Amino acid sequence: MGSTCVRIAIDAMGGDHAPGEIVAGALRAREELGIEVLLVGDPQQIEAALPSKTNLGQVEIVSATEAIAMDEEPLSAIRRKPKASINVAMNLVKNQKADGVVSAGHSGAAMAAALLRLGRLPGIDRPAIGAVFPTLIASKPVLILDVGANVDCRPKFLDQFAVMGSIYSEYVLGTPNPKVGLLNIGEEDSKGNDAAVRANQMLRENSQISFIGNAEGRDVLSGRFDVIVCDGFVGNVLLKFAEAVGDIVLQILREELPQGLRGQIGSAILKPNLKRIKQRVDHAEHGGGLLLGVAGICIIGHGSSQAPSIFNAIRIAKEAVDNSVLQRIQSQYQSLQQESN
Amino acid sequence: MGSTCVRIAIDAMGGDHAPGEIVAGALRAREELGIEVLLVGDPQQIEAALPSKTNLGQVEIVSATEAIAMDEEPLSAIRRKPKASINVAMNLVKNQKADGVVSAGHSGAAMAAALLRLGRLPGIDRPAIGAVFPTLIASKPVLILDVGANVDCRPKFLDQFAVMGSIYSEYVLGTPNPKVGLLNIGEEDSKGNDAAVRANQMLRENSQISFIGNAEGRDVLSGRFDVIVCDGFVGNVLLKFAEAVGDIVLQILREELPQGLRGQIGSAILKPNLKRIKQRVDHAEHGGGLLLGVAGICIIGHGSSQAPSIFNAIRIAKEAVDNSVLQRIQSQYQSLQQESN
Numbered sequence: 028m029g030s031t032c033v034r035i036a037i038d039a040m041g042g043d044h045a046p047g048e049i050v051a052g053a054l055r056a057r058e059e060l061g062i063e064v065l066l067v068g069d070p071q072q073i074e075a076a077l078p079s080k081t082n083l084g085q086v087e088i089v090s091a092t093e094a095i096a097m098d099e100e101p102l103s104a105i106r107r108k109p110k111a112s113i114n115v116a117m118n119l120v121k122n123q124k125a126d127g128v129v130s131a132g133h134s135g136a137a138m139a140a141a142l143l144r145l146g147r148l149p150g151i152d153r154p155a156i157g158a159v160f161p162t163l164i165a166s167k168p169v170l171i172l173d174v175g176a177n178v179d180c181r182p183k184f185l186d187q188f189a190v191m192g193s194i195y196s197e198y199v200l201g202t203p204n205p206k207v208g209l210l211n212i213g214e215e216d217s218k219g220n221d222a223a224v225r226a227n228q229m230l231r232e233n234s235q236i237s238f239i240g241n242a243e244g245r246d247v248l249s250g251r252f253d254v255i256v257c258d259g260f261v262g263n264v265l266l267k268f269a270e271a272v273g274d275i276v277l278q279i280l281r282e283e284l285p286q287g288l289r290g291q292i293g294s295a296i297l298k299p300n301l302k303r304i305k306q307r308v309d310h311a312e313h314g315g316g317l318l319l320g321v322a323g324i325c326i327i328g329h330g331s332s333q334a335p336s337i338f339n340a341i342r343i344a345k346e347a348v349d350n351s352v353l354q355r356i357q358s359q360y361q362s363l364q365q366e367s368n
Numbered sequence: 369m370g371s372t373c374v375r376i377a378i379d380a381m382g383g384d385h386a387p388g389e390i391v392a393g394a395l396r397a398r399e400e401l402g403i404e405v406l407l408v409g410d411p412q413q414i415e416a417a418l419p420s421k422t423n424l425g426q427v428e429i430v431s432a433t434e435a436i437a438m439d440e441e442p443l444s445a446i447r448r449k450p451k452a453s454i455n456v457a458m459n460l461v462k463n464q465k466a467d468g469v470v471s472a473g474h475s476g477a478a479m480a481a482a483l484l485r486l487g488r489l490p491g492i493d494r495p496a497i498g499a500v501f502p503t504l505i506a507s508k509p510v511l512i513l514d515v516g517a518n519v520d521c522r523p524k525f526l527d528q529f530a531v532m533g534s535i536y537s538e539y540v541l542g543t544p545n546p547k548v549g550l551l552n553i554g555e556e557d558s559k560g561n562d563a564a565v566r567a568n569q570m571l572r573e574n575s576q577i578s579f580i581g582n583a584e585g586r587d588v589l590s591g592r593f594d595v596i597v598c599d600g601f602v603g604n605v606l607l608k609f610a611e612a613v614g615d616i617v618l619q620i621l622r623e624e625l626p627q628g629l630r631g632q633i634g635s636a637i638l639k640p641n642l643k644r645i646k647q648r649v650d651h652a653e654h655g656g657g658l659l660l661g662v663a664g665i666c667i668i669g670h671g672s673s674q675a676p677s678i679f680n681a682i683r684i685a686k687e688a689v690d691n692s693v694l695q696r697i698q699s700q701y702q703s704l705q706q707e708s709n
Contacts, residue, residue: 163616163619175553178561178564212516212601212605219519219601223519243604243608244604244606244610244611244612245608245609246612247612248612248616259553260561260564261601261605263553264551264553264584264585264598264602265609266585267584267586268610269585269613270585270586271588271589272610275504275589276617283644284641285641286644289637289640289641290638290641293634293637293641294634296634296637297625299628300625300626300628300631303624
């Protein structure tokens, strides 16, 4: 790396609000976080999205002449379009021109590009997508993984998710000695299907993590757990359900609160308090998911990401770089291998 | 049946607030719904829970000298305690002394008792527990099944859940031609694991139901679907998560709204509007789950049920009896068998 400054490659063409909101979030991150951003995509569209006062000499644009649409089959699109912005961004990491990638585009495509260009970390069978949820305890988020990369998971994969998630929780989210749970339908170790029972056993025996037991649906947002592992099927259903619930709560508040004269007066008075509630329940405030287990820092933002979410995703990427998340995961598995030799 | 009046057996010993709240809900149901209730449990405790003005001649108490605790292993407890209130209640249905059972006790035990005493309906491989969720459209609930009876589900089971759920949605919840969805991680028919793809195909080919495709987590509460089928693992996680989210939203409202002077004034003014919000998000307002596929009407209330939930559960049981839900499920499978002969 030529520079000591963290450099993040941004897929400027990915997401419902690309490139405008993506570029806006990236510029804010460059300003406030003291990092370099590489805007990857169609130079004309990116330049048009830059505010007129931007000094072009300060903004690095990396040309990528293709983009992947949300409805494309990820693996074939990644192979068919080597010049797609997400491929070019991953190559920047591979060639050590950037320390990490942020994309709000097709999440399956981002995952396929990461696997194809960067590969898996040694010792990891399957990468996982993690998502950070707010909990009942305002300052204590919970990391759920996998939320969609692997629909079927062997207990061994869940065990690896737990190790990677613990490192991420400790060194990026700042949780000392994170408490790990296995998403299940009951608290007792014997609950769930065969795979869940075996996963519970593996996690209990894993000395690299602090496994405290099964987490039921009701425990997810309680703040009792810092990391919860599950297969990508149930994790994805839960993530999308949770996001929708946030939206629904905000809609019910908007519908019910201003009804009637009392409602109108009361809502006007309560405006600042309502804004705080929105911040606590709105998923857009909580940035993106992260791809753990590939040989590079990759943050996958929500397709609907606007500038604040992109800023948060870049902030997360920077923290992952600053705190050597990849190196820590690698050294966990190296020490395991040495032990078993 | 000696009487033309619907008779519901109530497990008076089941639930966190038994027998007080259970008896209170049952008495209200008897009064308002014009049904007979059989209170099953320890006569002394039940009598002590009755309001002093109750005319004992009007209340039928059926003695059951045992009860099953929440932490007992269901199947062995059901076998070891034949005089447990849930067993006695199921026997009342089996012997045609009652038309249905309502219990807020150990849900696994209720399911085991139903299977052992009543058996499955012909044509049904596995009974399912259904739960009714409110949706974004205030008058349009969605029925999710299975929410916990079967941790692993073959596609055939999901197909049967769809048929039973459609009948229940149409004849108890009053939805003409209910729209059925398969809970999955993407809208396209090809999404999900092998089992999900095969279930999608079976549901598409089933002419008894109106299958409209896969439902993602974000679609569950949208009101687009009337019935959503899933295995009991993901359904249970979702149910418990959803219940907790309702509680969390209410807690965030309680924490954030009254903060500061503006907050206190605004909250006071908004009291009636906040009550409506509570009714829309609070799971306690939405009664119990139902056990579909056994040869009897069984409503399984939440362990935390208080009188209003018990009343709602009894109301649901009455509607299932009035609308011949069991007979309709049976005749669907009889006609299928005749077609295939």
